[in-house]
Amino acid sequence: MKAKKIIKQSFIYLFLICGALMMVFPFLWMILSAFKNHAEIIQFPPKIFPSEFSFKNFIKAFSMAPFGKYFFNSVIVMIASVVCTTITTILGAFAFSRLKFPGREIIFSALLSLMMIPFEMLIITNYTTIVKMGLYNTLPALVLPFVSSIFYTYILKNFFDTVPDNLYNSARIDGATNWKYLWRILVPMAKPSLYTIILLNALASWNSFMWPLYITSDSTSRTLPYGLQVFTTEAGSYPELLMAASTVIVLPMIILFIFARKYIVSGVSRGGLKG
Numbered sequence: 001m002k003a004k005k006i007i008k009q010s011f012i013y014l015f016l017i018c019g020a021l022m023m024v025f026p027f028l029w030m031i032l033s034a035f036k037n038h039a040e041i042i043q044f045p046p047k048i049f050p051s052e053f054s055f056k057n058f059i060k061a062f063s064m065a066p067f068g069k070y071f072f073n074s075v076i077v078m079i080a081s082v083v084c085t086t087i088t089t090i091l092g093a094f095a096f097s098r099l100k101f102p103g104r105e106i107i108f109s110a111l112l113s114l115m116m117i118p119f120e121m122l123i124i125t126n127y128t129t130i131v132k133m134g135l136y137n138t139l140p141a142l143v144l145p146f147v148s149s150i151f152y153t154y155i156l157k158n159f160f161d162t163v164p165d166n167l168y169n170s171a172r173i174d175g176a177t178n179w180k181y182l183w184r185i186l187v188p189m190a191k192p193s194l195y196t197i198i199l200l201n202a203l204a205s206w207n208s209f210m211w212p213l214y215i216t217s218d219s220t221s222r223t224l225p226y227g228l229q230v231f232t233t234e235a236g237s238y239p240e241l242l243m244a245a246s247t248v249i250v251l252p253m254i255i256l257f258i259f260a261r262k263y264i265v266s267g268v269s270r271g272g273l274k275g
Helices: 002-033 038-042 056-064 067-098 103-118 119-132 139-146 150-164 165-173 180-190 189-209 210-215 223-232 239-270
Strands: none
Touching: 002 038, 002 056, 002 239, 038 239, 056 067, 056 239, 067 139, 067 180, 067 189, 067 223, 067 239, 103 119, 103 150, 119 139, 119 210, 139 210, 150 189, 165 180, 180 239, 189 223, 189 239, 223 239
16 A cells, blocks of 8 residues: 555656646746857757857847836836735725625625626726826826726635634724724734735736737837737847847746745635635
8 A cells, every 4th residue: 555655646746747847848948048049049959058148139139129118117017006906905805894884795796796707898998998088108007907906805805704803893992993903903914815916916917918008009108028029020030039038028927926926825725715
């Protein structure tokens, strides 16, 4: 029985290792290709490692397109989106979890049902609204449609629901207002779920492509994913430059995910989404 268990575990680990290699190899190939010259990247059979690690491709890519501006825009949009979404999520989750008002359950159920509507169906309405507000081709236009999230509110509300009512009642008896109870007690307790919300929102904002494609028209407001798509047509015959530009876009999020993956798993599980 012990031998069978060892063999079974060995196959499981082998399967997981193969799956991990299949997931990691494309990113590793992209990063290594960013340092290759044109001859190395098109040669067959392919060469995995470059002959020398040079930053010439990065320098040339940044000289052909304003990736510095795209990077700055992406950082600003990501920070603004994360801050706004976190605040609205905390307030919304607290309202639906602790405040008693008529129709609370009906309203929350209606909001949850809106999660079934894909974002693509709302693009025309959002686009028309942004244009009427005079925000077309501006950074605020990239943030406004994403200042709140029903999904993140649902995660945080589920965590707030796990906090005993006695704690809330005791705080109220001691003279704490709802505002103080929220920010001094609930928010510190909800750090794992908040980490998850912040990280997932940062990843979604950083990788957003479709909305910037519709709402921006020049390099002044482009973000990195859309900027890379434009650069693809300009440097289509230079795959090494595309790999360098793609590395600039993907690498920050890979590093963020590697260091924050345990917070994502912990926050989602505490938010009541375990299978």
